[in-house]
Amino acid sequence: MASERYNPRAAEPRWQKAWDAAKLFEAKNDDPRPKYYVLEMFPYPSGNIHIGHTRNYTMGDVVARYKRAAGYNVLHPMGWDAFGMPAENAAMQNKVHPKDWTYKNIDNMRAQLKTMGLSIDWSREFATCDVDYYHRQQMLFLDMLDKGLVTRKTSKVNWDPEDLTVLANEQVIDGRGWRSGALVEQRELTQWFFKITDFAQDLNDAIDTLDQWPEKVRTMQRNWIGRSEGLILRWKLDEASAEASGVKTIPVFTTRPDTLFGASFLAIAADHPLARKAAETDAELAAFCDECRRMGTSVAALETAEKRGYRTGLQVEHPFDPNWTLPVYVANFVLMEYGTGAVFGCPGHDQRDLDFARKYDLPVTPVVLPVGEDPMTFTIGAEAYVGEGTMVNSRFLDGMNPEAAFQEVASRLEKTELEGAPQAERKINFRLRDWGISRQRYWGCPIPIIHCEACGTVPVPKKDLPVKLPDDVEFDRPGNPLDRHPTWRHVSCPKCGGAAHRETDTMDTFVDSSWYFTRFTAPWEKEPTDKAAANGWLPVDQYIGGIEHAILHLLYSRFFTRAMQATGHVDVSEPFKGLFTQGMVVHETYKSADGKWLSPSEVRLSNDDGVRSAVEIATGKLATIGGLEKMSKSKKNVVSPEEITESYGADTARWFMLSDSPPERDVEWTEDGAAGVHRFVQRLWRLLSGAGEKLVNIAPANGQAGDALELSRAVHKALKAVGDDIEKLAFNRAVARVHELVNAIAAPLGRVAEGNADADLRASARQCVEFVIAMVAPFMPHLAEEVWATLGESDLLAARAWPKFDPALVIDNEIVLPVQINGKKRGDLTITRDADQAAIQSAVLSLDFVVKALEGKEPRKLIIVPQRIVNVVV
RNA sequence: GCGGGCGUGGUGAAAUGGUAUACACACCGGACUUAAAAUCCGGAGGCUUCGGCCAUGCGGGUUCAAGUCCCGCCGCCCGCACCA
Numbered sequence: 001m002a003s004e005r006y007n008p009r010a011a012e013p014r015w016q017k018a019w020d021a022a023k024l025f026e027a028k029n030d031d032p033r034p035k036y037y038v039l040e041m042f043p044y045p046s047g048n049i050h051i052g053h054t055r056n057y058t059m060g061d062v063v064a065r066y067k068r069a070a071g072y073n074v075l076h077p078m079g080w081d082a083f084g085m086p087a088e089n090a091a092m093q094n095k096v097h098p099k100d101w102t103y104k105n106i107d108n109m110r111a112q113l114k115t116m117g118l119s120i121d122w123s124r125e126f127a128t129c130d131v132d133y134y135h136r137q138q139m140l141f142l143d144m145l146d147k148g149l150v151t152r153k154t155s156k157v158n159w160d161p162e163d164l165t166v167l168a169n170e171q172v173i174d175g176r177g178w179r180s181g182a183l184v185e186q187r188e189l190t191q192w193f194f195k196i197t198d199f200a201q202d203l204n205d206a207i208d209t210l211d212q213w214p215e216k217v218r219t220m221q222r223n224w225i226g227r228s229e230g231l232i233l234r235w236k237l238d239e240a241s242a243e244a245s246g247v248k249t250i251p252v253f254t255t256r257p258d259t260l261f262g263a264s265f266l267a268i269a270a271d272h273p274l275a276r277k278a279a280e281t282d283a284e285l286a287a288f289c290d291e292c293r294r295m296g297t298s299v300a301a302l303e304t305a306e307k308r309g310y311r312t313g314l315q316v317e318h319p320f321d322p323n324w325t326l327p328v329y330v331a332n333f334v335l336m337e338y339g340t341g342a343v344f345g346c347p348g349h350d351q352r353d354l355d356f357a358r359k360y361d362l363p364v365t366p367v368v369l370p371v372g373e374d375p376m377t378f379t380i381g382a383e384a385y386v387g388e389g390t391m392v393n394s395r396f397l398d399g400m401n402p403e404a405a406f407q408e409v410a411s412r413l414e415k416t417e418l419e420g421a422p423q424a425e426r427k428i429n430f431r432l433r434d435w436g437i438s439r440q441r442y443w444g445c446p447i448p449i450i451h452c453e454a455c456g457t458v459p460v461p462k463k464d465l466p467v468k469l470p471d472d473v474e475f476d477r478p479g480n481p482l483d484r485h486p487t488w489r490h491v492s493c494p495k496c497g498g499a500a501h502r503e504t505d506t507m508d509t510f511v512d513s514s515w516y517f518t519r520f521t522a523p524w525e526k527e528p529t530d531k532a533a534a535n536g537w538l539p540v541d542q543y544i545g546g547i548e549h550a551i552l553h554l555l556y557s558r559f560f561t562r563a564m565q566a567t568g569h570v571d572v573s574e575p576f577k578g579l580f581t582q583g584m585v586v587h588e589t590y591k592s593a594d595g596k597w598l599s600p601s602e603v604r605l606s607n608d609d610g611v612r613s614a615v616e617i618a619t620g621k622l623a624t625i626g627g628l629e630k631m632s633k634s635k636k637n638v639v640s641p642e643e644i645t646e647s648y649g650a651d652t653a654r655w656f657m658l659s660d661s662p663p664e665r666d667v668e669w670t671e672d673g674a675a676g677v678h679r680f681v682q683r684l685w686r687l688l689s690g691a692g693e694k695l696v697n698i699a700p701a702n703g704q705a706g707d708a709l710e711l712s713r714a715v716h717k718a719l720k721a722v723g724d725d726i727e728k729l730a731f732n733r734a735v736a737r738v739h740e741l742v743n744a745i746a747a748p749l750g751r752v753a754e755g756n757a758d759a760d761l762r763a764s765a766r767q768c769v770e771f772v773i774a775m776v777a778p779f780m781p782h783l784a785e786e787v788w789a790t791l792g793e794s795d796l797l798a799a800r801a802w803p804k805f806d807p808a809l810v811i812d813n814e815i816v817l818p819v820q821i822n823g824k825k826r827g828d829l830t831i832t833r834d835a836d837q838a839a840i841q842s843a844v845l846s847l848d849f850v851v852k853a854l855e856g857k858e859p860r861k862l863i864i865v866p867q868r869i870v871n872v873v874v
Numbered sequence: 875g876c877g878g879g880c881g882u883g884g885u886g887a888a889a890u891g892g893u894a895u896a897c898a899c900a901c902c903g904g905a906c907u908u909a910a911a912a913u914c915c916g917g918a919g920g921c922u923u924c925g926g927c928c929a930u931g932c933g934g935g936u937u938c939a940a941g942u943c944c945c946g947c948c949g950c951c952c953g954c955a956c957c958a
Contacts, residue, residue, distance in 0.1 A: 044958050084958065168956040216878055223877050300954050303875040551953060660886040660898065676899055736897035818893040823939045825893045863938055869892040873938050
């Protein structure tokens with residue numbers, strides 16, 4: 001009897017098994033149908049799938065199932081971003097080997113994912129910590145080294161002087177090491193880099209071609225690459241300064257040479273060679289520079305710090321006036337990594353320079369006059385003027401616009417000689433820096449290099465790959481266990497055979513995630529790629545992941561694909577054709593009385609007259625309720641989707657994740673919705689299976705008249721709308737459409753279930769049930785299969801094609817036009833779809849409320865927007 | 875600090891510049907029941923002198939028409955190169 005409740009616990013594993021047995025989701029590289037590659041950002045195996053994963057993978061799965069039904073050869077793989085710090089932290093805390101911890105987590109999470117009924121090709125699964133994978137990554141590294149895309153240079157790291165180890169930015173809290181509490185210092189280390197800047201121009205230009213990416217991500221990438229056109233301008237030190245410092249000029253990069261006459265100081269980075277030199281003889285300056293270095297390496301920390309400077313005593317001459325000298329400061333907001341590590345300050349037209357000038361009482365001269373201001377009275381107050389205008393106080397530039405002034409300054413100084421070189425040259429500068437990939441950690445891909453005293457850095461020959469991580473390591477102390485391993489690092493030089501040692505740095509985990517999507521196209525291949533397979537599948541047609549990856553992961557992947565192209569591993573340069581950035585799943589955070597993060601399962605919430613409070617269950621002490629934040633392991637505000645799946649089943653969890661909130665927006669996970677969604681699942685089951693039982697062996701057909709016709713109209717319209725919504729990834733709207741449809745078909749399907757339906761209605765009902773399960777199948781694949789079986793069918797719905805709607809049934813002959821008077825809706829006009837302007841006009845003007853509003857006068861204006869709206873202006 | 879985004883009922887939200895609040899959650903009422911659950915049906919932005927008026931974070935502007943476009947604020951969130 002159809003009124004039985006649907007039992008997902010029994011049905012879901014049954015269908016999952018049936019799909020597996022039919023190998024429905026295993027993609028064949030030689031399938032002749034058009035390809036569609038849908039991919040969700042692979043997870044870090046933290047231990048449990050959380051609700052954010054559920055949402056991400058369900059979105060991808062809806063697309064995968066829909067595209068499969070639409071006739072594509074779909075690749076929808078899954079893997080594990082398995083290297084990284086948490087495994088080492090776990091090793092230190094729980095005395096468990098990173099490898100064991102990671103693979104155990106993977107097993108757990110794979111099992112959790114499988115209960116969700118995702119249409120994933122599990123035959124291609126791998127983890128980035130699999131030797132097979134990082135072996136090929138080492139091959140790629142060597143090829144890129146060969147191509148000149150890898151370099152070695154120094155860069156700064158956060159150094160914990162107590163634990164004697166390098167810290168990640170996240171391990172630096174308020175300038176102190178998270179374990180030791182010691183003040184963090186900057187240290188220079190020689191590290192390996194990928195030369196992403198070689199591709200800066202192309203990475204920037206090609207953003208224009210990514211028309212299926214969100215505009216905001218494209219903007220963020222452009223800003224990150226930060227292409228700017230400016231001048232390298234060399235400032236002459238005055239004689240005393242030149243003698244003191246041993247150099248004659250300071251090169252400065254500027255994008256605003258037009259404001260040169262508003263300059264009032266030069267500022268250099270604490271790590272600028274000149275600052276270092278000056279600090280040798282100036283203890284106070286040395287102390288200031290040290291202090292700057294103690295801010296760690298994070299740009300955010302640097303820039304939020306109060307702007308401070310130290311006057312060096314050095315002076316430079318203005319390029320256009322040898323008698324005009326400007327002081328040179330060392331300033332904490334100037335970065336050695338950007339431009340030349342030195343800037344000239346123009347306080348009138350740059351807010352940071354203005355703050356600095358006010359603090360150190362430096363002159364503020366406006367040189368760009370806003371339109372409508374009087375040059376005699378215009379002054380700069382608390383805010384710098386950064387807009388357009390006319391040059392003033394600028395001698396030969398006066399009266400020009402800033403652009404012309406830029407060109408004038410550039411062309412004059414290009415021709416001026418200073419110390420045997422042009423005083424200025426035009427330069428295109430990028431904010432983008434080379435990608436430092438060295439990590440002083442164990443749990444990462446070893447960099448396949450050997451250091452030999454005689455031969456220098458020697459690549460490990462490919463035949464000797466993989467350089468495997470040793471398993472016998474200790475985590476009883478901070479620092480890199482590879483460094484102190486008794487034997488692993490000692491090898492003989494591949495070139496001269498002499499004693500040498502391995503590189504003990506491992507690669508940034510962003511390297512692992514920069515080509516996994518390419519590896520999925522042929523994960524069994526001995527070479528990094530099967531070029532034909534990679535070319536066939538790439539680019540990924542739809543990539544789905546968190547907005548938090550908008551810049552780094554996506555930019556590194558774009559670079560890496562180019563680098564793989566340059567080394568002959570693939571022929572595409574852009575890895576992701578379509579990108580969708582889902583919102584994050586947020587949840588309240590909780591902290592115990594002694595300030596530790598607590599997970600939702602560790603607290604008991606109560607609500608007294610609207611005042612919410614939380615109690616830590618273990619201690620009975622009051623806990624603090626914090627804001628909604630991105631679910632993260634470190635804040636422990638992570639909710640397991642298992643509880644939904646266990647009690648309600650995967651279909652409920654899947655439907656819940658995609659209903660209500662638009663996919664690109666953050667969603668707060670609440671218990672409330674799950675029960676409601678489950679009721680809907682049961683309702684749908686009752687409705688469809690109840691009618692379905694009576695529809696076995698009925699041939700589906702469009703309804704011809706009356707209720708049957710109305711039913712077909714509703715269903716065909718919904719089918720079209722749901723298909724369109726899925727194409728646009730507007731899952732929440734698709735869900736709302738299905739709700740609407742179910743409300744509309746409940747009555748007629750009820751009559752079918754009761755046996756009170758004529759042949760016309762039965763045929764249209766059969767079609768209706770088939771369409772509805774096709775529509776919901778991408779979201780609730782198990783329930784859809786169950787209903788399909790109820791219809792007496794024995795094949796798998798997941799292998800069937802998306803139905804076709806009948807265009808004649810989705811167009812109405814009569815339309816309802818809203819009628820506004822002065823922009824406010826006052827009524828409707830029902831009229832035939834093809835009515836012309838004149839017919840609409842006369843119909844509108846004879847409407848009661850229009851006649852009343854006009855009071856016998858002519859309308860001032862009548863606006864008719866075809867198929868949309870009518871506005872009568874009185 | 876810099877870059878990017880978001881803000882609509884009690885809640886999640888819908889709306890190619892064109893009917894603001896679809897759809898759902900929670901809530902309230904009714905039916906069924908000895909009762910409850912489940913189910914089914916119905917109600918609902920606020921104010922109102924019942925004519926209407928006011929509402930999309932706040933303040934201006936463009937337009938016949940603004941949640942949507944422009945300008946200026948406020949609040950929250952994301953990223954900032956060693957978290958992944």
